[in-house]
Amino acid sequence: MEQAYGAGKAGGAFDPLTFLQQPQTILRIMSWIFSIVIFGCIANEGYLNHPNEMVEYCIFNHNQSTCHYGVVMGSLAFLCCIAFLALDVYFPQISGVKDRKKAVLADIGISAFWAFMWFVGFCFLTNQWQMTENKDNPLNEGADAARAAITFSFFSIFSWAGQAFLAFRRFQLGASSALFLQDYADPSQVTAAMPPAGAEYMTYTGDVDATGSMGSTYNSSAGYQRQDY
Secondary structure (H helix, E strand, C coil), X not given: CCCECCECCCCCCCCHHHHHHCHHHHHHHHHHHHXXXXXXXXXXXXXXXXXXXXXXXXXXXXXXXXXXXXXXXXXXXXXHXXXXXXXXXXXXXXXXXXXXHHHHHHHHHHHHHHHHHHHHXXXXXXXXXXXXXXXXXXXXXXXXXXXXXXXXXXXXXXXXXXXXXXXXXXXXXXXXXXXXXCCXXXXXXXXXXXXXXXXXXXXXXCCCCCCXXXXXXXXXXXXXXXXXX
């Protein structure tokens, strides 16, 4: 089947089962779940306070920036996954090849960006957790949540990198020139622009000769006479 950037001709029926079985959909759902786990672990158990203090502090070496980073990145990744899942559902309905190309390029760039950001986040969380002293949290409250956040940050690196790789493969596929045009127009507009039926068989009504006749004038020297047809 001819395709353009991993999807067939626009206007096809949407198959939920086929959509859920696609590798890119599986990776997006995994990234979505990872972001929920990271956000939830840090937001719910990432902040503690001493019995004699009212101010909460971050479980990662008392560094508020570490917890803020995990919460913000987790929430933004969550929204980004939803946006890409919606784009994947709508992608087969995009008729223009240029628009599909832009969507795939955006997928490559954003997915690679998130893979890099989760690599930074994993290193940041791990470093701050290693620097955390036991005296700051003698009961190890929230330790499991901190380790879970670090673990799923590591998994997120590969899930987003996998999305970038699959998007790059789709970009390499390109478009089939037999099925799609670079300057694709909407089918309704193409139908409206077409000439009416039978127009190609209309007779030509223009003059054949600029003088308005096909005859020749009388030439006294050659003996020709005017002939009308």
